[in-house]
Amino acid sequence: MGIAEAASSEIIHYAPTQIIPGVVINMQTVYMSWLTMAIVAAIVFAATRNVQKIPSGIQNILEMFIEWLNGLMESNLGVEGRRVVAPFVITLFLYIFIGNELGLLPQVGMHFSSPTNDINVAFGLSIMVSVAVYIIGVLQQGPKYFRHLISPFTAMLPLNIIEELSKPLTMALRLFGNILAGEILLGVLNELVPYLLPNLWIGFSLIVGFLQAFIFTMLTVIALAPVFKVKH
Amino acid sequence: MADNTVIIVASVLGAAIIGACASLAASKGDSVVASKALECMARQPEQAGNFQVNMLIGIGMVESIPIIASVIAIVLVFANPFVK
Numbered sequence: 001m002g003i004a005e006a007a008s009s010e011i012i013h014y015a016p017t018q019i020i021p022g023v024v025i026n027m028q029t030v031y032m033s034w035l036t037m038a039i040v041a042a043i044v045f046a047a048t049r050n051v052q053k054i055p056s057g058i059q060n061i062l063e064m065f066i067e068w069l070n071g072l073m074e075s076n077l078g079v080e081g082r083r084v085v086a087p088f089v090i091t092l093f094l095y096i097f098i099g100n101e102l103g104l105l106p107q108v109g110m111h112f113s114s115p116t117n118d119i120n121v122a123f124g125l126s127i128m129v130s131v132a133v134y135i136i137g138v139l140q141q142g143p144k145y146f147r148h149l150i151s152p153f154t155a156m157l158p159l160n161i162i163e164e165l166s167k168p169l170t171m172a173l174r175l176f177g178n179i180l181a182g183e184i185l186l187g188v189l190n191e192l193v194p195y196l197l198p199n200l201w202i203g204f205s206l207i208v209g210f211l212q213a214f215i216f217t218m219l220t221v222i223a224l225a226p227v228f229k230v231k232h
Numbered sequence: 233m234a235d236n237t238v239i240i241v242a243s244v245l246g247a248a249i250i251g252a253c254a255s256l257a258a259s260k261g262d263s264v265v266a267s268k269a270l271e272c273m274a275r276q277p278e279q280a281g282n283f284q285v286n287m288l289i290g291i292g293m294v295e296s297i298p299i300i301a302s303v304i305a306i307v308l309v310f311a312n313p314f315v316k
Binding site: 211 | 300
């Protein structure tokens with residue numbers, strides 16, 4: 001292992017372990033992903049105890065996010081579309097948002113890192129979204145959903161295929177690049193000026209985490225838009 | 233001189249060039265989007281919220297390519313595939 005590899009493994013740990021011969025899993029990513037899932041479940045669980053007509057506290061915060069996401073979905077997908085995909089989109093947004101912010105916590109006992117700083121998580125999410133768009137399209141419109149590949153005329157087929165392949169690629173790389181670069185810079189700033197300089201970067205990273213979650217969700221909603229607009 | 237010197241020197245130089253070009257590109261691209269958005273917000277102040285949301289979406293899209301380039305630079309410096 002060279003000097004650079006040793007230095008990088010001090011900043012970003014993936015903890016790859018081999019669970020059965022031939023299968024290597026990044027355990028740090030898995031543990032952080034479980035932690036994100038637990039936090040999202042805890043937030044939503046806490047917000048839905050004693051549901052009040054006039055919300056306050058955590059129910060208020062969650063309702064703010066849900067209303068805002070519902071507004072986005074309704075303006076792009078219509079009311080019917082929102083009813084179909086709202087749980088999927090809200091869960092996706094909450095997972096990515098909490099996952100992005102998790103890597104900014106200080107190290108107390110264990111080392112916190114974002115699950116989205118792993119390229120596998122980013123590609124997993126974007127491939128899941130691409131396949132889900134197809135599944136929802138077939139469920140909504142039947143097999144003639146695939147005709148969107150040859151519309152408006154058949155010669156557009158290669159371009160449409162390239163677009164279908166490049167959308168998950170850019171979505172994943174955008175999310176992964178933002179979060180990984182942020183974490184590496186945080187580690188490097190910590191080496192330079194330990195307790196003062198990282199705070200400024202953490203402030204900026206909070207915004208970047210929210211923005212990247214919002215952009216991922218927005219691209220998902222826009223990718224779902226052609227599925228729901230065939231009602232003339 | 234170790235076995236890998238030329239590769240390491242070339243990788244570091246390449247990463248530096250990528251860093252310079254990526255930061256130039258990101259600044260130029262973001263400034264075009266943001267200045268147009270500010271102009272439109274000044275023309276129609278009541279729609280400022282709408283413009284701000286779309287400006288953030290635009291900035292996110294524009295910044296994705298420089299960030300991918302920065303990830304390539306990071307890979308060249310930290311996880312170079314040519315260096316054993």
